[in-house]
Amino acid sequence: MSMPFYVPPEQMMKEKADFARKGIARGRALIALQYQEGIVLVAENPSSNLRKISEIYDRIAFAGVGKYNEFDQLRQAGVRAADLTGYQFSRRDVQGRGLANQYAQIMGQAFTHESKPLEVEILIAEVGYDATQDRLFHITYDGTVIDETASCILGGDTDAIASRLQSNVNPNADLSTAMSLATSALSGPDRTLRCDDLEVAVLRRGDERRCFARIPDEEVERLLKG
Amino acid sequence: MTMPFFSPQQDPGANFVELVKRAGLSTFPETWSESLGVPHATTCVALKFNSGVVVAGDRRATSGNWISHRDMEKVVQTDRHSAVAISGAAGPAMDMIKLFALQLEHYEKMEGRPLSLEGKANQLSMMVRNNLPAAMQGMIVMPLFAGFDTDNQEGRIWAYDATGGRYEEREFVTIGSGGMHAGTVVKVGWKREMSAAEAIELACRSLWEAAEADAATGGPDVLRGVYPIIATITADGWVKSSDDSLGEIFERLAQEVRAR
Numbered sequence: 459m460s461m462p463f464y465v466p467p468e469q470m471m472k473e474k475a476d477f478a479r480k481g482i483a484r485g486r487a488l489i490a491l492q493y494q495e496g497i498v499l500v501a502e503n504p505s506s507n508l509r510k511i512s513e514i515y516d517r518i519a520f521a522g523v524g525k526y527n528e529f530d531q532l533r534q535a536g537v538r539a540a541d542l543t544g545y546q547f548s549r550r551d552v553q554g555r556g557l558a559n560q561y562a563q564i565m566g567q568a569f570t571h572e573s574k575p576l577e578v579e580i581l582i583a584e585v586g587y588d589a590t591q592d593r594l595f596h597i598t599y600d601g602t603v604i605d606e607t608a609s610c611i612l613g614g615d616t617d618a619i620a621s622r623l624q625s626n627v628n629p630n631a632d633l634s635t636a637m638s639l640a641t642s643a644l645s646g647p648d649r650t651l652r653c654d655d656l657e658v659a660v661l662r663r664g665d666e667r668r669c670f671a672r673i674p675d676e677e678v679e680r681l682l683k684g
Numbered sequence: 685m686t687m688p689f690f691s692p693q694q695d696p697g698a699n700f701v702e703l704v705k706r707a708g709l710s711t712f713p714e715t716w717s718e719s720l721g722v723p724h725a726t727t728c729v730a731l732k733f734n735s736g737v738v739v740a741g742d743r744r745a746t747s748g749n750w751i752s753h754r755d756m757e758k759v760v761q762t763d764r765h766s767a768v769a770i771s772g773a774a775g776p777a778m779d780m781i782k783l784f785a786l787q788l789e790h791y792e793k794m795e796g797r798p799l800s801l802e803g804k805a806n807q808l809s810m811m812v813r814n815n816l817p818a819a820m821q822g823m824i825v826m827p828l829f830a831g832f833d834t835d836n837q838e839g840r841i842w843a844y845d846a847t848g849g850r851y852e853e854r855e856f857v858t859i860g861s862g863g864m865h866a867g868t869v870v871k872v873g874w875k876r877e878m879s880a881a882e883a884i885e886l887a888c889r890s891l892w893e894a895a896e897a898d899a900a901t902g903g904p905d906v907l908r909g910v911y912p913i914i915a916t917i918t919a920d921g922w923v924k925s926s927d928d929s930l931g932e933i934f935e936r937l938a939q940e941v942r943a944r
Contacts, residue, residue: 513793531689537793538688541700542707545786560687668789 474575478599481577482524487613487644488581490521492592492629493636496585496663500640503657506675511659513670515540515552517585519661523613524578524599532561532580549667554584558595558603566601575599579612585661585669589629619643633660634681641682653679698794700787701811723752725777727862727894727901728759728769730830730841731870732855733883736918737830737839740887741769742862742895743910744902754905759913763788764921766804766831771860776818777825780811801833805842805850813848828857832917839917862894862901869893880916884925887914888933904934 486502488510499521501510510529511521514536522529539560540552561580569575576599584593594606609627611619622643631639637658645651658673673681688707696702704710728741741758744751758777759769762785770777787807792798799807808829815825829842842850843857855874858867869890878886891912895903904911911930916923 509796512796534794535687535689537790538703541786541790541793542688542703542709545700545704545783546709564687564689 474569475600478569478575478577482579482599483614485523485525485613487611487615487619488521488523489612489619489623489640489644490581490583490594490610491627491636491640492589492594492608493631493633494629495633495660496669497583497592497594497661498633498636498640499581499583499659499661500637500644501657502644502651502655504655506654506657509657511657511672513537513668514557514582515544516549516667517661517669518552518554518557519583519659519670521581521583521612522578523580525576528576529578529580532564532576532578535564536561536582554582554593554595558582558597561597562601562603564601565597565599569600581610581612583610583661585663587663589663618646622646634684637678637681638684653682698791700790701783703790704783723747723756723774724861724900725756725758725771725774726860727866727891727898728771728828728859729863729866729870729887729890730769730828730857731874731878731883731887732839732841733878733880733916735839735880736832736916737841738880738883738887738914738916739767739769739828739830740884740891740912740914742891742902742912743905744900745774746900751902754902754908755910757913759915760785761915761922761924762804763792763798765798765834765917766801766829767915767917767922768808768827768829769859770825770827771863772825773818773823776815776823777827780815780825780827784808784811800835801831801840804831805829805840805852808842809844809848809850811848812844812846816847819846826859828859830857830917832919832921834919837919858890860901862891862898865897866890866894880918884914884916885933888912888930889937892934892937904930906931906934 488501490497490499499511503510508526512533514520520533520536536557544552565576580597582595586592594610596604596606596610608629626639641651653675656678658678660671661669662671696706723745725745730737730739739759743755745753745756759767760781761767768781788804824846827844833840841853841857843853844850856870870886873886895901911927914925
């Protein structure tokens with residue numbers, strides 16, 4: 459009988475983490491920012507069919523970076539969980555924190571028990587009835603949940619993007635300003651991103667029940683011109 | 685509740701009703717007792733006008749001779765460009781609308797785009813058909829479906845029967861116990877290329893006449909300020925008429941009747 463090699467847990471965790479990080483770093487990044495009317499999500503995404511940002515529920519959006527099939531599966535499970543909870547109880551009982559915890563369980567489970575961790579990082583953004591109730595739950599490949607305020611960066615090259623974003627984040631900025639900031643932080647000084655390289659959506663605080671809206675390319679172009 | 689994951693063979697796709705079943709929650713009961721004196725909902729109208737459709741319904745629900753509700757909302761917006769109006773057993777009907785609206789939203793979120801208007805009408809047809817065993821026991825649910833077809837850029841309306849039969853109508857539809865009276869009024873007054881205001885007024889007039897002739901249909905309740913629900917659906921979506929504007933229209937109708 460062959461004996462499996464002993465691998466110390468520290469080494470196993472480190473190797474899994476390196477593997478997941480490498481997978482995530484290959485993709486393009488994504489930024490979520492609080493702005494005057496809610497939360498804006500800006501992703502670098504040349505495809506207009508394979509979405510990184512989508513609607514989960516009335517006030518909740520999902521964003522994912524990394525391996526598409528993995529985060530899309532998580533997205534679908536989130537829509538299902540939210541719709542079932544809303545059907546069973548009330549629409550008000552569907553909340554971002556609960557969803558974030560469920561995602562953390564699943565991703566943590568996959569990281570420790572599966573042979574391959576999920577190569578994704580996701581964001582659950584929830585727009586409140588006022589700015590103090592806005593929530594950005596950033597969940598990493600190992601199931602760590604980070605409760606971020608005002609801004610959140612997902613994907614590779616986060617340090618460079620964070621340094622460009624840095625002190626410029628202003629929750630009272632209008633949509634055009636917030637989008638320009640996110641776009642320049644994503645692109646960096648050496649290149650420019652065109653509107654069809656971007657995927658932009660907002661969670662708009664307002665009277666509508668469903669707060670999520672995609673911003674079409676023409677509108678993105680107009681807003682980036684200022 | 686744990687987050688629902690499925691194997692590819694078990695995956696319910698964008699179908700919310702299937703998902704509810706897989707999650708172990710029931711949607712509609714299979715059988716009902718015939719003797720249950722449940723509230724019934726009555727007259728609803730839908731008609732086309734030059735840029736969309738008008739949907740209207742009175743507010744009364746009755747259990748036999750008893751008026752059980754005076755402010756029931758039988759006309760319900762199901763998404764940005766569609767609405768359902770119901771007559772029949774109120775409990776299962778409201779459940780059906782809730783589930784139908786959820787199905788439309790669930791599909792849109794799962795697939796990233798809404799169903800076509802025809803797809804929505806078909807979906808409702810399946811729900812009515814699934815209710816057939818209950819309908820056989822007296823729990824009949826009769827909806828009408830109206831919406832704006834963003835592909836063809838026109839308003840469209842559908843009527844149903846208890847077996848899920850789906851009939852697209854060219855001009856107007858009326859359902860419920862006062863539907864015959866309302867239908868006659870709409871039939872006489874309907875013109876191709878009506879404006880929204882004309883169509884709203886015709887809908888008010890038809891509900892007025894239905895309430896005059898049918899005890900189960902409620903007229904405008906001036907005392908409590910409860911007016912029928914009347915909404916237009918056009919390319920810009922659903923717009924519900926305000927009680928103030930309906931109050932004016934009904935006041936005008938009342939004056940006409942007094943002057944007869």
